Amino acid sequence: MDLQQFRAETRDWLDSNCPPSMRTRMVPGEDIAGGHKRRSTNPDAYVWLERMAERGWTVPTWPQEYGGAGLAKEEFLVLLDELQRIQARPPLGGMGVSMIGPTLLEYGTAAQKREHLPPIARGEVAWCQGYSEPGAGSDLAGLQSYAEDHGDHFILNGAKIWTSGANHADWMFCLVRTDRDVPKHEGISFVVFSMDSSGVSTRPIEMINGASPFCQTFFDNVRIPKSNLIGKLNHGWTVGKRLLQHERSGLAALASADTAGAMQRIKPALPMPELLRHYSAMLRSTDSRLRRDLIDIEMLRRSFVLTQQRAVQETEADTPGAATSIFKYVEANYVEAQLEAQLRIRGSQGVGWQGDAFTDEEIAMCRLWLEAKSISIAGGSNEVQLNIIAKRVLGLPD
Ligand SMILES: Cc1cc2nc3c(=O)[nH]c(=O)nc-3n(C[C@H](O)[C@H](O)[C@H](O)COP(=O)(O)OP(=O)(O)OC[C@H]3O[C@@H](n4cnc5c(N)ncnc54)[C@H](O)[C@@H]3O)c2cc1C
Numbered sequence: 001m002d003l004q005q006f007r008a009e010t011r012d013w014l015d016s017n018c019p020p021s022m023r024t025r026m027v028p029g030e031d032i033a034g035g036h037k038r039r040s041t042n043p044d045a046y047v048w049l050e051r052m053a054e055r056g057w058t059v060p061t062w063p064q065e066y067g068g069a070g071l072a073k074e075e076f077l078v079l080l081d082e083l084q085r086i087q088a089r090p091p092l093g094g095m096g097v098s099m100i101g102p103t104l105l106e107y108g109t110a111a112q113k114r115e116h117l118p119p120i121a122r123g124e125v126a127w128c129q130g131y132s133e134p135g136a137g138s139d140l141a142g143l144q145s146y147a148e149d150h151g152d153h154f155i156l157n158g159a160k161i162w163t164s165g166a167n168h169a170d171w172m173f174c175l176v177r178t179d180r181d182v183p184k185h186e187g188i189s190f191v192v193f194s195m196d197s198s199g200v201s202t203r204p205i206e207m208i209n210g211a212s213p214f215c216q217t218f219f220d221n222v223r224i225p226k227s228n229l230i231g232k233l234n235h236g237w238t239v240g241k242r243l244l245q246h247e248r249s250g251l252a253a254l255a256s257a258d259t260a261g262a263m264q265r266i267k268p269a270l271p272m273p274e275l276l277r278h279y280s281a282m283l284r285s286t287d288s289r290l291r292r293d294l295i296d297i298e299m300l301r302r303s304f305v306l307t308q309q310r311a312v313q314e315t316e317a318d319t320p321g322a323a324t325s326i327f328k329y330v331e332a333n334y335v336e337a338q339l340e341a342q343l344r345i346r347g348s349q350g351v352g353w354q355g356d357a358f359t360d361e362e363i364a365m366c367r368l369w370l371e372a373k374s375i376s377i378a379g380g381s382n383e384v385q386l387n388i389i390a391k392r393v394l395g396l397p398d
Helices: 003-017 043-054 073-085 095-107 110-121 236-247 250-255 259-266 272-278 280-284 288-314 324-351 360-376 382-393
Strands: 127-130 146-149 153-164 171-177 188-194 200-205 214-225
Touching: 003 073, 073 288, 095 110, 095 127, 095 171, 095 236, 127 153, 146 171, 153 171, 153 188, 153 200, 171 236, 188 214, 188 236, 288 324, 324 360, 324 382
Parallel strands: 127 171
Antiparallel strands: 146 153, 153 214, 171 188, 200 214
16 A cells, blocks of 8 residues: 555544544553553543554554554554644553563564464553562672473562562563573573462552552462473573663664554653743743753754654664663653753642642642652663663773
8 A cells, every 4th residue: 555545544544533532641540551450540541442453553563463453664654643643642551562562573482472462462461571679670680580490381489679560460571590500691581471370479669759650579489381481491681681672762662563652752741842831921030041951851852752763764673772772861861851840840839749739730740750760760770771872882892
């Protein structure tokens, strides 16, 4: 189909199928990350998900047999463009479409893809990521959770920490040690298992903003069939690193058809122009340094989005590489700078925790500002991204 025709048909279909309430900024609690344990509070979100999933457009470039639409990159970019035109919300987010799905496409067996990808594309399963441990964050390869070989299955013991959404997840993808007698990177395997498996338990951890988005996760003699091993035994470091590149990159999201991740990044939840309009009267009397900072942030945000789009158009590879760390680092910095700027504009009204002196929006913004402290840590800290850029992108000596 030629691209103009594809654009026209896409536009028509979106105009008649995207519910009006899905053409507004995302409201906390209304998103869908897969699974049934945490429900969206907006019923339209499910109508939108079902319609998009039926067309394969929750994961547009995945093959049709796995729930995608098999779109070529050019078609995918047109679809993104049309979704942005009507300010459509992502129909489906979460670690299924953005992390484990693309990783399974590359490393899964045919049976593993058939089992996991279609339910991910339909938003039926919520996934969580079992990587970090109390003694293994930046030094991830130091992880100690041990999966002992028992013939046709492993028995897993150990614990993970900071596991986002573990208490709502149906499945976990997990890095485990399967050989203790080799250099640390060479004794790790990548496995998946149901969070309902006997011996798996979770304990939520409260964050600085009062929410509990992540958990400690404990494994007590958890039985994992060997058919749940992704990639080869003891080659989990390669699979796990690839998944991190998907996690760290809006580019990855675009290139591997995670419209959800891509659109969230292209249309961030807190657009500066809106804020500027909102506070324009105040800004006229505000110091010129703040005005200049706000303009700098907005320019950085726009250049970031354009650079992402250009990178997708220029890249031949379907999978992301080490350069994704640049996107992760830049994005973390401008999002934090944006929230700091909002705080400066709001002054003391920006630090409301609770009580009648503050509006709901002011309280929500304060908590978001606190939560955003985590952006430079989650998915690998800023310092770790700079190390990767120095070594793997710039080729500087270790
Ligand atoms: C909101 C949030 C959600 C998360 N979700 C998940 C999840 O779902 N699953 C999961 O497995 N993990 C998750 N994490 C954990 C995250 O991946 C780790 O916190 C992160 O990798 C850092 O590890 P750490 O906390 O152990 O810090 P450490 O590794 O102890 O680092 C402490 C400090 O030392 C610095 N540092 C460490 N090593 C170096 C070095 N070599 N060079 C320079 N500086 C260095 C770091 O930058 C950091 O500032 C999440 C974290 C957050 C904040």
